[in-house]
Amino acid sequence: MDLKLIKQLILEDKLVRFYQSKAWRSLRINVLERDNYECQECKRQGRVSPAQNVHHIKEVKKHPELALVEDNCEGICIKCHNKEHERLEKYIRKRNPNSSVKSAGEFLCPPGQNFSRFIGERRNGEG
Ligand SMILES: [Zn+2]
Numbered sequence: 001m002d003l004k005l006i007k008q009l010i011l012e013d014k015l016v017r018f019y020q021s022k023a024w025r026s027l028r029i030n031v032l033e034r035d036n037y038e039c040q041e042c043k044r045q046g047r048v049s050p051a052q053n054v055h056h057i058k059e060v061k062k063h064p065e066l067a068l069v070e071d072n073c074e075g076i077c078i079k080c081h082n083k084e085h086e087r088l089e090k091y092i093r094k095r096n097p098n099s100s101v102k103s104a105g106e107f108l109c110p111p112g113q114n115f116s117r118f119i120g121e122r123r124n125g126e127g
């Protein structure tokens with residue numbers, strides 16, 4: 001998967017295809033192994049939690065060139081991932097109220113099981 005294709009998928013709102021790619025899947029495992037399958041956000045707060053997701057520190061939509069850069073990725077637990085995206089979502093909405101982005105999480109990172117449910121609940125709650 002090359003940068004041109006990633007940019008194309010972003011334009012077409014098909015980033016989910018990126019997350020299904022072999023390139024991402026193997027990078028994801030490298031990142032989790034590098035971080036010892038520990039949530040880096042929890043670690044910064046002195047806690048230890050298992051990382052279930054891999055989060056892009058700089059979002060793929062804005063920085064497609066960093067989509068497959070290991071240093072831009074970190075292992076994160078679902079709880080912190082939800083929080084992180086909640087924050088990003090608010091930020092995006094605030095800056096761009098007419099954005100077609102329904103929720104940041106849909107596009108920024110591969111949705112985990114609980115994560116997509118979380119986003120769904122939020123969306124329903126907000127109408
Ligand atoms: Zn965490």
Ligand SMILES: [Zn+2]
Pocket residue numbers: 054055056081084085108109
């Ligand atoms: Zn994320």
